[in-house]
Amino acid sequence: MNGVELFLLGRALMKIGEDALPEPPGGAARYAGSTRTVLVVASDIAAHPDTAVGEIAARTGLPQSQVSTAVARLKEAGSVLTDTDPTDRRRMLVRQAPQPSARVTEIRATDVTEALAAALGTTDPVRLREVSAALETLARAFAHRP
Structure with missing residues (x-):
């Protein structure tokens, strides 16, 4: 396998993962590209608790506006908590919520078999x-x- 093949495999796996995710609540449309952004931001927050949006943007390479939007979605879903930075009141610090939200629990419990079967073009159990x-x-x- 070379770097290009590995990159393409990663993209294919991300697509399967996105297809496996349960529909957003309230009949909202799927988020496609922003789903990746939210997952990247959530994993960065898990690895770096009490971190600022600008720091997440620097580590992930995402624009700060996308990180802010992802943090807002995660906060709305109950996945993260935010507090004002005591050393700089202009900044918000973000950390995972102590307990996973119902949405996070639902997403983590989702089976990928159906999406995997669709991507492989087979339902052969073996x-x-x-x-x-x-x-x-x-x-x-x-x-x-990381």
């Missing part, structure tokens, strides 16, 4: 188990990496 096992191996290998 093939699905094989690919799922390979994905679980990769997930464990990269679980503690």
Whole structure:
């Protein structure tokens, strides 16, 4: 595998992940690109608690406006909490909520089998188990990496 193939695989896996996510509440449209942004921001917040929006933007390479929007969505969903920075009252610090929200719990419990079957073009249970096992191996290998 070369770098291009790895990049394309990553893109394909992101698409499968997006397809597996449950529909947003209230009949809202799927978020596509912004889903990735929210997930990137959420994972950065998990790795860097009590962090400012500007710091998240610097670490992720996302525009500050997109980070602010993602933080607002995460806050609305009950996934993060914000507080004014005591050392600089102009900044907000963001951290994960102590308990996962109902939406986060729903998303984490979502099975990817249907989206994986659609991407593979098969419902063969042996093939699905094989690919799922390979994905679980990769997930464990990269679980503690940024």
